[in-house]
Amino acid sequence: MSVLIDDSDPLVQYNSPGGWIVTGVVHEFELTTHASATPGDTAALAFDGTSISVYGSIAESAGQSRLNFSIDGVMVGSYQAPEVDHAIHNLLFWTSPVLKEASHQLVITVDQDSSTDSLDRSIFLDYFIYNTTSAAGKTVLLDDNDASLAYSPDWQANTDSDSSLQGTEHVSTSAGAWVSLSFEGTQISLFGPSGQKGLQVSVVIDGSDSQSGVITQSQNQNQLFTSPVLPFGHHTMNVTLLTGGSTAIDYFLVASNLGPPASYGAQKSVSSSLAPLGL
Numbered sequence: 001m002s003v004l005i006d007d008s009d010p011l012v013q014y015n016s017p018g019g020w021i022v023t024g025v026v027h028e029f030e031l032t033t034h035a036s037a038t039p040g041d042t043a044a045l046a047f048d049g050t051s052i053s054v055y056g057s058i059a060e061s062a063g064q065s066r067l068n069f070s071i072d073g074v075m076v077g078s079y080q081a082p083e084v085d086h087a088i089h090n091l092l093f094w095t096s097p098v099l100k101e102a103s104h105q106l107v108i109t110v111d112q113d114s115s116t117d118s119l120d121r122s123i124f125l126d127y128f129i130y131n132t133t134s135a136a137g138k139t140v141l142l143d144d145n146d147a148s149l150a151y152s153p154d155w156q157a158n159t160d161s162d163s164s165l166q167g168t169e170h171v172s173t174s175a176g177a178w179v180s181l182s183f184e185g186t187q188i189s190l191f192g193p194s195g196q197k198g199l200q201v202s203v204v205i206d207g208s209d210s211q212s213g214v215i216t217q218s219q220n221q222n223q224l225f226t227s228p229v230l231p232f233g234h235h236t237m238n239v240t241l242l243t244g245g246s247t248a249i250d251y252f253l254v255a256s257n258l259g260p261p262a263s264y265g266a267q268k269s270v271s272s273s274l275a276p277l278g279l
Contacts, residue, residue: 004141004165004253005045005128007056008032012128015042019110021121025057026194027089027163033057033124041110043125048103049132053095054079054125055166058088061122066111069094072104078111081123090126090167101133129166135185135256142181142252144170149181158248164193169248177247178240185254186232190225190239193250199224200242206235222250232256 005011006029014020019038024031033056034043045052054069058081065081079093096106108125129141142148145157145168154177155170169192170179192199202209205227227237241247 001133001135002129002131002141002143002146003047003049003135003138004029005047005130006030006032007034007043007125007127011045011047013044015044016040023124025089028057028124029055029090029127029165033126035121035124036110037121039110039112043108045106045128046103047106047128047130047132048101048134049130050099050101051096052104052106052128052130054093054106054108054128055090056093056126057124058082058084058091059122059124060085060087064112065121065123067093067123068109068111069096070107070109071096071099073107079123089162090165092166093123127165135254137257140183140185140254140256141165142183142254144168144249144251146181148183149179152176152178155179161193161248163195164248164250165191169193169250171246171248172241173244173246175241175244178238179249180236180238181252182234182236183252183254184232184234185256186230187255188227188235188237189223189253191222191250191253192224193248194222196222196248199245199247201225201247202238202240202242203227204238204240205230 008022008030014034016036016038019036019041020034021036022032022034024033061081061084067079068075069077069079076097077094143166151170154174155172158164158169158171159167161167161169203225239249
């Protein structure tokens with residue numbers, strides 16, 4: 001199971017408040033990123049799991065910036081910003097080796113090319129995804145390419161999307177196209193890529209017609225639909241497009257408790273609305 005952590009989550013500890021800045025654009029998760037131009041600045045995250053990946057954005061740069069990654073005090077990798085002529089978002093910076101299922105600490109250290117005397121903020125931390133065998137009390141990520149999702153033949157996978165989580169999305173232009181999945185938890189939310197307009201879908205949970213109508217996408221976090229609170233356990237969900245037009249699915253978030261809706265965090269929960277057809 002995968003757990004998604006935003007760069008602004010309190011679990012992420014930044015050692016130099018003066019060196020790190022918070023910024024963000026619409027293509028970035030939760031509209032926030034962290035960046036520093038001070039060599040030696042660190043960001044630390046404790047997690048229980050078997051691996052962790054770091055995603056972010058890079059700005060137009062000369063490839064001077066570098067991030068070093070250590071797990072439990074041992075340096076295990078680095079990311080050197082490439083030379084690019086435009087900003088890139090939802091970019092995988094680094095994935096850890098497979099770890100023993102246990103508590104670990106990831107530390108990211110800002111570094112620079114030894115041939116340069118100054119450092120620009122050109123690498124922006126956006127989010128972390130770690131794998132774990134226990135999702136108790138956590139919000140689980142089901143990305144659009146997760147093996148638990150089944151698509152009708154009318155969908156195409158896009159693996160090079162600048163505006164989608166992990167750079168992937170599934171797109172369809174066909175009425176009747178559907179995606180189905182099973183999940184364990186108490187609530188589920190569906191998200192689309194940034195910039196997508198409202199769409200007409202039916203949503204069926206556990207065989208019951210839950211919602212059918214026009215989903216109005218919120219301006220932040222791209223949340224399309226949130227289910228009612230469900231009894232904890234195994235559930236099924238089917239989403240069917242009612243009309244044509246280009247529609248993209250990015251990811252689902254599953255909550256495993258009776259807390260706030262399955263948006264990323266309670267402090268940043270966003271609203272979505274579903275209007276009846278014909279309104």
